[in-house]
Amino acid sequence: MATLGHGVDILRNARIRRILASKYCDRFVKRILHPQHELPQFQQMAMQTSKIPSFSEVCNSIDQSSSTVSLLDRKCRLLSSTFAAKEALFKSLDAEDQQTFTFKDWYRVSNSGVAASRVLLNPKYSKINGERFIWSISHDGEYTIGSVIRTELFSQ
Numbered sequence: 401m402a403t404l405g406h407g408v409d410i411l412r413n414a415r416i417r418r419i420l421a422s423k424y425c426d427r428f429v430k431r432i433l434h435p436q437h438e439l440p441q442f443q444q445m446a447m448q449t450s451k452i453p454s455f456s457e458v459c460n461s462i463d464q465s466s467s468t469v470s471l472l473d474r475k476c477r478l479l480s481s482t483f484a485a486k487e488a489l490f491k492s493l494d495a496e497d498q499q500t501f502t503f504k505d506w507y508r509v510s511n512s513g514v515a516a517s518r519v520l521l522n523p524k525y526s527k528i529n530g531e532r533f534i535w536s537i538s539h540d541g542e543y544t545i546g547s548v549i550r551t552e553l554f555s556q
């Protein structure tokens with residue numbers, strides 16, 4: 401299987417956190433996340449964050465503020481990972497396909513334990529049946545890195 405392309409992207413998480421706190425959050429999220437495969441997960445998190453805790457939840461929580469922070473961190477992590485992966489994907493594409501690239505047409509799938517199953521899919525991409533986009537993500541403190549390797553699906 402020949403390698404057709406490789407893309408990498410490094411992202412400062414503060415950029416995403418700033419967008420999450422801004423009036424552009426909704427527009428950005430809908431531009432980046434796939435409407436069926438990714439957006440619902442994010443919206444579910446958003447609902448959890450905005451939910452007012454019940455009296456018993458507050459009483460049972462050892463540290464309510466830290467659980468709120470971790471929800472925000474999870475939202476930021478989901479968006480940072482998705483954004484970095486799709487920017488890396490963009491760089492792995494040929495120029496003509498970059499011209500029609502739309503973030504929200506793509507979505508990440510993974511089957512834990514199977515490295516080659518961590519792929520990005522887009523049924524609208526004309527060569528999707530002959531190519532595979534394998535993604536990898538890494539986080540360290542304030543930074544997220546996404547990498548995508550584009551390969552042929554079948555050997556010639």
Ligand SMILES: CC(C)(COP(=O)(O)OP(=O)(O)OC[C@H]1O[C@@H](n2cnc3c(N)ncnc32)[C@H](O)[C@@H]1OP(=O)(O)O)[C@@H](O)C(=O)NCCC(=O)NCCS
Binds near residue numbers: 410487488490492502
């Ligand atoms: C063009 C783009 C790849 C540049 O990325 P960036 O985040 O501004 O900058 P980065 O530091 O991550 O990457 C820059 C490097 O990417 C590489 N690069 C630039 N354009 C590229 C392209 N079209 N394809 C692949 N690699 C590209 C170059 O090596 C560049 O470094 P260099 O200038 O030192 O050679 C970026 O604009 C992008 O990912 N766009 C996504 C698609 C998009 O936004 N479309 C708009 C319509 S929604």
